[in-house]
Amino acid sequence: MKQIAVIILNWNGVSLLEQFLPSVLAHSPEATIYVADNASTDASIDFIKTHYPTVQIILNAANYGFAQGYNTALEQVDAAIYALVNSDIEVTPNWLQPILDTFDKEPNTAIQQPKILDYKNKSYFEYAGAAGGFIDKYGYPYCRGRIFETVEQDFGQYNDSIEIAWASGACFFIRSAVYKELEGFDASFFAHQEEIDLCWRASNKGYTIKYNPYSVVYHVGGATLEQGSxxxxxxxxxxxxxxxxxxxxxxxxxxxxxxxxxxxxxxxxxxxxxxxxxxxxxxxxxxxxxxxxxxxxxxxxxxxxxxxxxxxxxxxxxxxxxxxxxxxxx
Structure with a gap:
C-alpha cells in the first residue's frame, strides 16, 4: 500500500480526463491513482480502461455530487493520506513530496492545500483556493491571492507555508484517519463549501490546516458549474x-x-x-x-x-x- 492515494472525482468528464490525467500519472510516482465516477453517461470509463489500465476505478451508483461522491468512494480507498483532486487540475513535477514531508514532520497538521494557479493564465492565482482560504466574521470565504472577483498575480508574495482557515476542494489533502474521525464531508451540502465546513470542524477538534507553496498545481475552474451559474x-x-x-x-x-x-x-x-x-x-x-x-x-x-x-x-x-x-x- 502506498502512503498516498490520489482520487479524482469524475462526472461526464472524459475530455478533462484526456487532458489532465496524463500529468497526474506522470508526476505522482508516490501515489496510487483512482478515478471515482459519479455514474457518468459519457465514455469516461471506457477511456480509462483502454488508455490507463493501471488507474483504479470506483463506480458510484449515482451522481452524488462532490460531498457524498467522495464519501462513498473513499470507503474503498486504503491509504494514510487522501489527495482529492478535481478532474480539471494539471499537476507539476514533485507536487506530492512537499505535502508528504509536512505531514511527516507535523503530526497535528491534518489538512493541506498546494499553491493553486490559473491554468488559463499561469502567472495568476486561481479563484478556487489560490494561496489558501480564510473566512470573515460572517462566514464569507476568500483567499490569499483572491478576494471576490479580484485575482492577484503570483509574484512569490505568498511563498510562505502558513496556517489557513480552509483548504480548497479543488486539490485537498487530508489524513485518512482525520477524515474518518470527522465522518467526511457533510453530504447535505451536495457541492460547494463542504470543504470549508470540514476544515472548520477539524479546527474545532484542534487540528491544523496549512497552505503549502512548495506544491504547485494549475486549475481550470468552473468545469462543473460555471462561475455565473x-x-x-x-x-x-x-x-x-x-x-x-x-x-x-x-x-x-x-x-x-x-x-x-x-x-x-x-x-x-x-x-x-x-x-x-x-x-x-x-x-x-x-x-x-x-x-x-x-x-x-x-x-x-x-x-x-x-x-x-x-x-x-x-x-x-x-x-x-x-x-x-x-x-x-x-
Whole structure:
C-alpha cells in the first residue's frame, strides 16, 4: 500500500480526463491513482480502461455530487493520506513530496492545500483556493491571492507555508484517519463549501490546516458549474448558512446568522440592479432551503467551537468600502 492515494472525482468528464490525467500519472510516482465516477453517461470509463489500465476505478451508483461522491468512494480507498483532486487540475513535477514531508514532520497538521494557479493564465492565482482560504466574521470565504472577483498575480508574495482557515476542494489533502474521525464531508451540502465546513470542524477538534507553496498545481475552474451559474449562487449562499449554523460559537450564532441574512438581502438587491434576476431568485431559494434544514444542521453541532475562527471582521466592508482588494490590505 502506498502512503498516498490520489482520487479524482469524475462526472461526464472524459475530455478533462484526456487532458489532465496524463500529468497526474506522470508526476505522482508516490501515489496510487483512482478515478471515482459519479455514474457518468459519457465514455469516461471506457477511456480509462483502454488508455490507463493501471488507474483504479470506483463506480458510484449515482451522481452524488462532490460531498457524498467522495464519501462513498473513499470507503474503498486504503491509504494514510487522501489527495482529492478535481478532474480539471494539471499537476507539476514533485507536487506530492512537499505535502508528504509536512505531514511527516507535523503530526497535528491534518489538512493541506498546494499553491493553486490559473491554468488559463499561469502567472495568476486561481479563484478556487489560490494561496489558501480564510473566512470573515460572517462566514464569507476568500483567499490569499483572491478576494471576490479580484485575482492577484503570483509574484512569490505568498511563498510562505502558513496556517489557513480552509483548504480548497479543488486539490485537498487530508489524513485518512482525520477524515474518518470527522465522518467526511457533510453530504447535505451536495457541492460547494463542504470543504470549508470540514476544515472548520477539524479546527474545532484542534487540528491544523496549512497552505503549502512548495506544491504547485494549475486549475481550470468552473468545469462543473460555471462561475455565473445560478445553481452555484444557490449552493454557495445556502451552504454558507449551513456551515455557520454547524460551527459558530453558540453565543454568536443567532446574531451572526441575522446579520448574514441582511447582507444576503443586500446582495440580492445588488443582483436586481444588475438585472441578474436569476441570481436574486437563487438567493431566495437558498434561504428557504436553509430554513427547512436549520434544525438538522443545528443538531450536528460539535461540543467545541473555535472562538477566533475568522481572519477579518467583514471582507465585504474591506473590499467595497475601504477598497482593500488584495489580501495584504484585508
Amino acid at each position: 445560478p445553481q452555484k449562487t444557490y449552493l454557495n449562499f445556502r451552504n454558507s448558512l449551513l456551515m455557520l449554523t454547524k460551527n459558530l460559537p453558540k453565543q454568536k450564532l443567532f446574531s451572526i446568522l441575522l446579520s448574514r441574512m441582511v447582507l444576503d438581502g443586500i446582495a440580492g438587491i445588488h443582483f436586481i440592479f444588475k438585472r441578474q434576476f436569476v441570481h436574486f431568485i437563487a438567493i431566495l431559494k437558498a434561504h428557504y432551503s436553509f430554513y427547512g434544514m436549520f434544525y438538522k444542521m443545528y443538531s450536528k453541532r460539535g461540543s467545541e467551537q473555535t472562538e477566533k475562527y475568522y481572519h477579518t471582521k467583514s471582507i465585504v466592508y474591506t473590499y467595497y468600502i475601504k477598497c482593500g482588494k488584495i489580501f495584504a490590505k484585508s
